[in-house]
Amino acid sequence: MNQLTVRLPDGSERVLEDGATAADLAAQIGPGLAKAALTAVVDGTEVDLAASLTDGVTVELVTDRDERALHTIRHSTAHLMAQAILDLHPGATFAIGPPIEHGFYYDFELPDGKTLSDEDLAAIEDRMRSLVDEDQPFERHEISVDEALDLFSGEPYKVEMIKSFAGGAASSDDVGEISGDVVSYYRNSDTFLDMCTGPHVPTTGRLGHFKLQKVAGAYWRGDEKRPMLQRIYGTAWLNKKDLKAHLHRLEEAEKRDHRRLANEMDLVSWPEELGPGLAVWHPKGALIRTLMEDFSRQRHTEGGYEFAFSPHIAKSVLWETSGHLDFYADGMYPPMEMDGATYYPKPMNCPFHVMIYKSNQRSYRDLPIKIFELGTVYRYELSGAVHGLLRSRGFTQDDSHIFVTREDIAEQIADLLDFVLDMLRAFGFDDFQAKLSTRPEEKSVGDDEIWDMATEGLRSALDAHGLDYIVDEGGGAFYGPKIDVDVKDAIGRAWQLSTIQLDFNLPDRFDLEYIGADGDRHRPVMIHRALMGSIERFFGVLLEHYAGNFPAWLAPEQVRVLPVAEAHQEYAEQVASTLKAGGFRVDVDPATDPLGKRVRRGKVDKLPYVLVVGDDDVAAGTVGVNTRGEKDVDRDVTVEDFAARLHDDVDQKR
RNA sequence: GCCCGAGUAGCUCAGUCGGUAGAGCAACUCAUUCGUAAUGAGUAGGUCAGGAGUUCAAUUCUCCUCUCGGGCUCCA
Structure with missing residues (x-):
């Protein structure tokens, strides 16, 4: 009878009878393996255990303990x-x-x-x-x-x-x-x-x-x-x-569902009376959002952006020129007739920023022009697609349009990527995955040279940042290549947040130009970019990422002071006003409920700090510090020390 | 928009094989004044998502609408 020889992953060889299967091999090696084996990998291809083996192949058995x-x-x-x-x-x-x-x-x-x-x-x-x-x-x-x-x-x-x-x-x-x-x-x-x-x-x-x-x-x-x-x-x-x-x-993921937490924590609600995908922000949610937006504004000021505002509706001619009515009409809210003209709620901010650009003659010396707006847009999302804050019909973009010469594209993108990653890190994300989308095969606008320049600019920026990225060949829009940045949250879920998108189309449509050093008119390139993307969505992602435990800099109530008994109420209020004077958000929970109940309430409310003050503290000018997530109480901490600690947290965005 | 499911008190949910509802938490009142995850007693709170139909009678059965959820699709 003929025989065949197969090689195992460790380099050893086994001799089997002609026509033997992977299952036979497993049995020959041992009964334990025969029982555990599920499939075999033969010369790199996974096959059934019942597959016949041929002479000279390398066989690896995949068992029920193998992730593969x-x-x-x-x-x-x-x-x-x-x-x-x-x-x-x-x-x-x-x-x-x-x-x-x-x-x-x-x-x-x-x-x-x-x-x-x-x-x-x-x-x-x-x-x-x-x-x-x-x-x-x-x-x-x-x-x-x-x-x-x-x-x-x-x-x-x-x-x-x-x-x-x-x-x-x-x-x-x-x-x-x-x-x-x-x-x-x-x-x-x-x-x-x-x-x-x-x-x-x-x-x-x-x-x-x-x-x-x-x-x-x-x-x-x-x-x-x-x-x-x-x-x-x-x-x-x-x-x-x-x-x-x-x-x-x-x-666990269900427990941190932002819709559930938004409701439990009294942050946001979606009254039926408003309609699907439309939310109202309650004071605590609005406070957090304001802190996020203020931080964004501060960063944009430092980053050399100029701020703009634009209306929520505009005449149809704007959307005809921009091309939105041709390409995006399905995603737009229906038109309103007024004074013989047709108005549309804006689905995007870009045409308004283009209007700002066009309001003056621009020189190459003015570029890049970086216009920033927290602009609220309205999009008609299919009713089945609406999902809490993550997919809504009205939302606010941290939107910017950078008007740049084609020569400066690469430099601007490198800057931008820094800016994006810094911002995301500040919000507690440090696991990024980028995607570079290149020119689509079908129709696209712009010459080869500019596509190459832009795509290489994006690629080199990604390389320079050592950012892990995949390339989506042909995945770009017809008007330019782009980078999308995904972040991984605390439980490993990926969210697409930031996008940097080049546009060779809108400058053409609106006939944008600048006067170059050569005295001729040139066409600028636009870069659309959003870091948080939609503030609403970003807030929802953050809420799930932190499971409601907002870091001190964002927590609507940073500290709650609990007097042990009514006798300590005055001292508790003193501590609170000292901290308030230091710029912190502090409340007092009076001793009408037992201490244990109030401590529990503080924990359930996800406060960064719960302070307990009693006789000892009144005498020594101290507080007992309960830190979120820690079991042990830190007693006899002076108010100054605690304030310094909180200040540090806020500073470090912890 | 399409398929499936759900909608009962502020929240989480129970219940009614058709006779118009109940718990816990929260709220409010009173008592309790307490050193670290739920003090006790009491009060109030619901057009059972909305509309129509069947029925002596509908929160319950049927149909329609709205909203929400899980998917699909969509996200120039």
């Missing part, structure tokens, strides 16, 4: 769910069911337009568990396109996939199961099979640490003109502990 198995587990669990759905709802037809971050989903359609609700999830999950108990094998088969069309004739979405991608006519990224004229599928039982590229775990018995999460709608192929399919999302993990930890993280 997650992808396969999730993918197989998606199949498991599809089988359960088909069992419970015969006649269901399936589209795609890929693994995603933390889990998987599957899109499908039930016969007669039947729909599922969250209550159906439990039944599907139960059915999945019994399929796990049945320990069905995932059997791989490969057939021709014609055979596949026949096999899947009852599955219109599968047929469409086979037809549109057969022969590798188009990108086959999402349908790896079809390569050339071979289609692979997996069979689990007499009744269930699914077109799929694999690999899968050996049997359904290897699955189990999953939970179905929600049922949702999803357009077929993500196209809103195509049918709306049903989608079930689930999560799946290597073991019970990981699953539990993930569910716990979700709960």
Whole structure:
């Protein structure tokens, strides 16, 4: 009998019988590994354990303790769910069911337009568990396109996939199961099979640490003109502990939901009477926002910006010239007729800043001109897209337009990137991920030279800052390349906040010019940029980032003084007014409630500091300091020392 | 906008297989004056999102509208 030799990752070799599979290899190495193995990586490609090995390959076995198995587990669990759905709802037809971050989903359609609700999830999950108990094998088969069309004739979405991608006519990224004229599928039982590229775990018995999460709608192929399919999302993990930890993280994230915290902390509300996506800022929220905006203004003053204001509406001619009515009309609020003219609420501030530029003849000596405005804009967001402060219909941008010569683009961008990162760091973010979006392949405006100059300017600024970035080739707008900056928050979620966007279009549309050193007229370039982006959204992100525990410089109430008993009320007020005189935000919580209750209230209210004052303190001129997040009380601290500490916190933006 | 779900006191929620509602917290009153995460007693608070229908009777069943949530799509 012939034999074959395979190499293991540690360099050792194993001799197997001809036709042996990865599972055979695992068994030969040891029973423990045979039990733990889920898939194999053969010469860098992940395959089923049942795949036959050939002479000379390098094989690595992926076990159920290997993070790399997650992808396969999730993918197989998606199949498991599809089988359960088909069992419970015969006649269901399936589209795609890929693994995603933390889990998987599957899109499908039930016969007669039947729909599922969250209550159906439990039944599907139960059915999945019994399929796990049945320990069905995932059997791989490969057939021709014609055979596949026949096999899947009852599955219109599968047929469409086979037809549109057969022969590798188009990108086959999402349908790896079809390569050339071979289609692979997996069979689990007499009744269930699914077109799929694999690999899968050996049997359904290897699955189990999953939970179905929600049922949702999803357009077929993500196209809103195509049918709306049903989608079930689930999560799946290597073991019970990981699953539990993930569910716990979700709960924690829910606890810091900015809409919940905004309500609990009395910061912002969304009265029904205003309409979707429109918020009112309560005094405490407004105080925090004012502090944020003041800080922004201060930074912009230091950064050499000039401030501007502009109205909330303007005549249609402005939006015709800017091109917004051509390109962005769907996102704009509807027009108002007045005095024979048509007015639109502004979706962006740029045309107004252009008007300021145009109000004078500009010389190259004037450039760059940096106009800054906290400008409130209105955008018609689809009702289903509105989401608290993170996606609203009225919001304020920390918006600036920099008018610059094309020669100065690179220098300005380098400056800007400094400015952006400094600002984000001040708000407690230090994990950044940037994205450089380059010229789109289709139509775009501007000559090659300026695109190259601008794109290189952006790229070199990113390099100079050592900023981690990805390049989105062709992802730029038709009017210029851009940099977007994502930040990671305290629980690892990424938020896109800042954007630096070049524009070769608006200066043309508005016929902007400056007189160069050569005495000729030249076209400036515009840079649009927002650091926080939308103040509302930024506030929402901050609220979630800090879980409501705003650092002292932003906390609406920085200190609360608690007299132990009524006898200490006067001293408490003295301490409070001393601190107030030092510019701090301080309140006194009188001794009408027991001390323990007031301490608790102070903690629940997320105050940076709660001071307790009693007999000892009155005598010595001290306070007892409770610091947020610390269990121990710092007794006998003089008022001066405490004030210095708080001052330091505010200074350091802690 | 599309799919699914939800809307009960200021907040978090219970409840009614159709007979117009209840708890905890918060608020208010009284007592308690206390050195570190909930003192006790009491009072008040609801057109059960809005409208229509079925019914002797609707918060409950049906339909429509509004708002919110989770997705999809969108975010020149």
